[in-house]
Ligand code: GDP
């Protein structure tokens with residue numbers, strides 16, 4: 001889970017890393033209000049893309065009025081395909097030096113790696129390509145942790161400002177603390193700024209956490225809803241589905257990512273327009289199938305559903321029971337066809353006999369039946385109000 005800058009800075013602040021005071025605004029008026037207490041500010045787009053500065057997503061403002069204007073320009077802006085919905089309004093840092101500090105996993109070496117560079121403020125990938133020696137790498141044995149002498153060694157080698165050593169060292173130790181305590185993949189500060197009056201401060205923050213460890217951090221799991229833009233993707237993620245909304249009108253459910261991708265291709269080839277990717281995974285029980293249909297029916301674009309199940313550890317009869325369960329609980333406003341092969345196929349077909357679900361021997365037939373019914377219903381005006 002990648003955290004937006006303001007969330008990452010919260011984690012840094014909590015372990016004592018200095019970050020500029022500020023607040024989050026969703027309207028220009030709010031931005032002005034926050035700026036009123038801070039003096040000169042930086043107004044920063046909160047979207048999960050790098051290089052916001054270059055793309056026009058960061059503006060400096062010297063009064064509440066300027067902050068309002070800047071926020072009006074940035075809010076709603078499209079930054080590399082993402083719409084800006086929030087800005088961080090932060091006290092401006094008077095930057096003398098821009099450094100880079102990042103800690104991440106080095107899987108090949110079974111360790112963490114600390115990277116420091118005095119060429120901060122610009123894309124670290126560019127530095128790595130054009131000037132690889134400018135990045136000082138220090139491997140961290142997780143059993144010992146990041147030791148103070150390692151940080152000082154690395155700062156010497158990177159050529160950091162000596163007068164700010166103590167502050168910088170504390171910040172780097174703080175980054176490691178956040179990484180370990182929050183189960184992170186990456187904690188990166190670029191620029192790690194030294195101010196004109198000699199203090200060190202984290203002017204940006206990029207934090208990526210391990211989703212598999214989120215159960216250990218309930219307070220962060222709550223933030224996850226903010227990191228997923230689409231409310232339906234949020235609901236699907238809570239149910240444990242791999243789900244992506246695609247914008248067409250044919251809902252798709254399959255077991256296994258490869259099978260679902262193949263189903264998307266076939267639906268498209270037959271002339272349909274997939275509404276989503278939804279993988280129920282292997283060995284799904286009736287309840288899971290029920291939940292999957294439930295998610296798709298919450299998407300008002302969905303006018304028909306194609307289910308593709310290859311029964312290995314997934315049992316056909318369980319899938320059929322899940323479908324019948326939904327049908328017993330609610331009115332199903334769209335045609336649903338199912339292609340089912342493998343384990344307990346015969347039992348499944350028997351269970352579905354007499355139901356409104358359309359069984360099909362192959363995927364093309366399943367898709368065609370759904371598309372035909374969608375067509376009929378839309379010309380008859382049935383289900384069109386969904
Ligand atoms: P990124 O472009 O998405 O990495 O966003 P950053 O937060 O790193 O900001 C990009 C650049 O904007 C920084 O390298 C700084 O040069 C500049 N910048 C950001 N905040 C401030 C600030 O408070 N004061 C000053 N003077 N410059 C800032």
Ligand code: MN
Nearest residue numbers: 121190191204
């Ligand atoms: Mn940055």
